[in-house]
Amino acid sequence: MKLPKKLKGISALSLTGLMMFSAYPSLTLAEGSLDVKKIASYSTGITDEDGGVAEIVKYNKDNEKFYVINGKAQTIDVVDLSGLYSTEVQNLQKEKSINIADAVNSDSFQYGDLTSIDINTDKKIIAAAVQDADYTKNGRIVVINYDGEVQETFEAGVQPDMVKISADGTYILTADEAEPRQGLENGVDPEGSVTIVNFDTKKVNKVKFDDTSVINQDVHIRNGGTTADAVRDLEPEYIALNKDASKAYVTLQENNAVATVNVNTGKVLSVKSLGYKDHSLEGNGLDAARNDKIEIKQLPILGAYMPDSITQTEIGGVEYLLTANEGDATEWEEFVNIEDFKKVKDSITLDTSLFKGFTKEEAEAAFQEMKDSGDYDKLEVLTDRGTDAIYTLGGRSFSIWKADTMELVYDSGSDFEDITAAQYPDVFNWSNDDDVFEKRSAKKGPEPEDVKVGQIGNDLYAFIGLERIGGYMTYNISNPSSPTFANYLNTRDFSSAVSGDVAPEGLEFIQAVDSPTGRPLVLVGNEVSGTVSVNEYQTEQVIPIEGITLTETEAALEVGKTLALTAAVKPANTTDSKELTWISSDANIAAVDETGLVTAVAPGTATIIVETADKQHQATSVITATAPVVVDDETDADPDTDTGSDEDTETDTNLPDEDTSSQDDQDNSGNENNSDNNSNESDDNIEVVETVTANDDNNTNNGNALPDTATSNYSFLLYGGIILAGGGILYFIAKRRLA
Structure with a gap:
């Protein structure tokens, strides 16, 4: 949403008499606005009213x-954030x-100033922009690892003020400001540039603004x-x-312009003026007076x-x-x-046609009021833009x-x-180095x-820091033509001039998936x-997936058989999608399948991969x-045995008879050859029993009939003969004793 009408385009009449410390209409946040709180702070132990202490921070x-x-x-x-928690300020x-x-x-090279850093986790590097002590000399891009050990150094242009690494780590760029710090009469005005380093090839290109054909005529020089x-x-x-790092967009602050540079060719494509903001329009009001009042109103100001x-x-x-529209004056000697x-x-002759929020008469009346009241005498104005406004x-x-046209959306x-007036009326428009109301x-x-x-x-x-009163704004920009205000957090301590943040x-900005607390952070x-303040958005905690566990990391599987693999993401309470995809490196x-059931198709080795969405x-x-193990019932179970005839096969595969005592008796009677043969046959039979089901015409056990364990007729005759012979001998002995 935009702010309520009563806070937009406030007229002089509506705030006349509103004095210091007076109440101001409370601001209601949009529905669904974000709640954010400070959860940690780091102090360098140094404060300086001139600034320059804790500056650029990267995660x-x-x-x-x-x-x-x-x-x-x-x-x-x-500073380590790995132990960060949300319950209290650390x-x-x-x-x-x-x-x-x-x-x-x-x-x-003589070290002068460290101005900017950037981090790239693809290349595992940190790039730092360093200026020479001599403001006219080229600076350096120093590439270090996470521990601070220097890896490489590249020459930049004059006064590199900001460093940027492309997302893939291929390019490192610096904005080389080249300010005339000793003025133009007695000093040097160096050439501004953009340094482009191809980190892969180590090629360095310093891009200058010497092609006048790409510079729009309305760009302020x-x-x-x-x-x-x-x-x-x-x-x-x-x-x-931009997304693929093919274009760089460069702010030219003092010139109120933005340049577009082709990163690959090192050519300036365009330099376009941003134009001027019409403060006469409703919703574009400002407090431009020093009169101890909160007086936000439309004025004939650009x-x-x-x-x-x-x-x-x-x-x-x-x-x-x-863009964060700060503004910057030129003040060099x-x-x-x-x-x-x-x-x-x-000296100003107002061109009333420049102000779309006023009629000619309204613009002239407002301008005359500014000149006569004295409240605007200390208003800081640009002197090199003309006298028409x-x-x-x-x-x-x-x-x-819009990036392609620089059209204001x-x-x-x-x-x-x-x-800030609504939330901090008593300290409205404080500066960052004192406690003067409305300064x-x-x-x-x-x-x-x-x-x-x-x-x-x-x-x-979007997150926008306010350098003077402090704190930062949060806006939902999902609809870029109509963003909605979501939050303003200020952790400054207003009990004294310089206290708190x-x-x-x-x-x-740290997205939730990368945050130590599982919630979005802004440093x-x-x-x-x-x-350095650490501020956490009180959204649903995000617990990212750390890995996948699998029941089997390797397995042998007979062709035609299946194996059910089970996978699980860790930690189990992750808020990420737990959907998993199964893939085979060689499905042949x-x-x-989609459940992790593996089927062996043909001999060989394949890798089963399970991955997150x-x-x-x-x-x-x-x-x-x-x-697979193939068993042929017609083939000798012992591959070394010659099965030249059916008779041999029957003998070789014959299972041992249940009644082996008769065989032993025969062996003891001197049938040594049979004993040897039977011994070999028994060994063969045992081996077959341990391996596969044996086949025997006389002793078949195919699972559908009991084995034939009956004593043979030959055995009965043998036992009978022995008994008769024994009886005859006993009878003969007894008869002789009686005689």
Whole structure:
């Protein structure tokens, strides 16, 4: 939603008499707005009203640590977040500091300043932008590993102020600002550039703005210059890359423009002016007066957007750029382009046609009121934009632009002043170095410094840091033409001038899947207080999948047989999709169905793969398919036995007779040959019994009949003969004794 009508386009009449500390209409958050709270803080132990302490902060999802530039110590402080929890605010401790200066100082380079860092987890690198102590000399891009050990160094342009690594790690870029820090009369105005390093080939390309044909005529060149002077006047500030890193979008803050650069060819494609924000329009009001009142109203003022940071995103297949419209003056010795309204108001001849929110008469009346009241005497205005309007620095907003045309799609208007006035009326438009009410109204207001984009749930959000009053805004930008305000969090302690988290400089969004707490986080580097705040969105916790377990990692399987594999994701309470996909590396050897049932198809080896729906995790099982054991009933079970005839086969496969005593008697009677044969036959029979079912014409057991265990007739005759013979002998002996 946009803010309620009573907070939009507030007129002078509606706020007349609204004094310091007075109540202000409360702001109702949109339905479904996000709840966010601070859960941790890191302090460098240094504060500085001039800023430059805790500046740019970057998160490393590989080791769950953040790296922050400590501008006063000139180090990169490393802080571990792996033990982070949500129940109370933790005081985080520094794990180590990385000193870049010691690694880069040489005869040809004297360390001057560490300005920016970026992290790429594909290449496992951190890139740092380092300026030379001599403001006219080229800087360096220092590539280090996660532990701070220098891997490589590349030469950048003059004063590299921001470094950006492409998503795949192929390119490292710097915005080389090249400010004329000693003025134009007695100093040097270096050439601004964009340095592009191909990290794979190590090729370095410094892109200059010397092609006047791609620079629009409405791009502002300072000091009365033309496009021919752009090569020195343009000062690259910040870089955003498109999805495939083929284009770089570069803010030229002092020139109120954005350049588009072809990363592959190193050519500037265009330099386009952003135009001016019409503060006469409803919803674009501002508090531009120093009168101890909250007085947000429409005025005949044109604001130069002058963005500092820029970021890129795609919504519905369309590429957009988001800018934080900070504003920045030129103040180098005699080279200055700002002045108080009091000193220039009589030189302005207002062109009322420039103000679409006023009629000619309304514009003239409002302008005359500004000149007469004295409340606007301290309003900071640009002196090099012309005398047809009041030109001010910055838009006090964030904007969304179409990347291909730089057409304005959305601007947050007066939201930031409306919201801060509603939530913090007693400290409205404080600066970041004192506690003076409404001090920033006549300058750049809340001063949006940085903007980042991130996904929370199913929606896309923008996060915008406010450098002066502090804190950061959250907007739902899923509909880029009509974003909705979602939250404003300010963790500054207003009980004193510099306390708590003061002066956001760099923001870092951490998506839930990469967060140590399982919820989205925003890190804020605060350059005056020297602190980093860790802020958590109170959404449903995201517990990512860490891996897959599998019941069998290898198995042997006879062709035609099946094996049921069981897989499970870990941890079991993951909030990610538990859907798994089964794949065989060779379905002609081992096939697998959607349940994990493996079927051996042909002899060989195949790998069964089970993976998550996003293909980020998998487990494998190596299946060795073996030929089946084939048994032929007509074939000797012992492959070494010669089965030359049916008779031999019958003898060789004959199972041992149940009554073996008669055989033993025969053997004891001297039938040695038969004994040997029977012994061999018995061994063969036992071996067959252990292996397969035997076949015997006289003793068949095929499972459908009992085996023939009857005593043979021959045995009966033998026993009978023995008994008769024995009886006869006994009779003969007894008869002789009687005789």
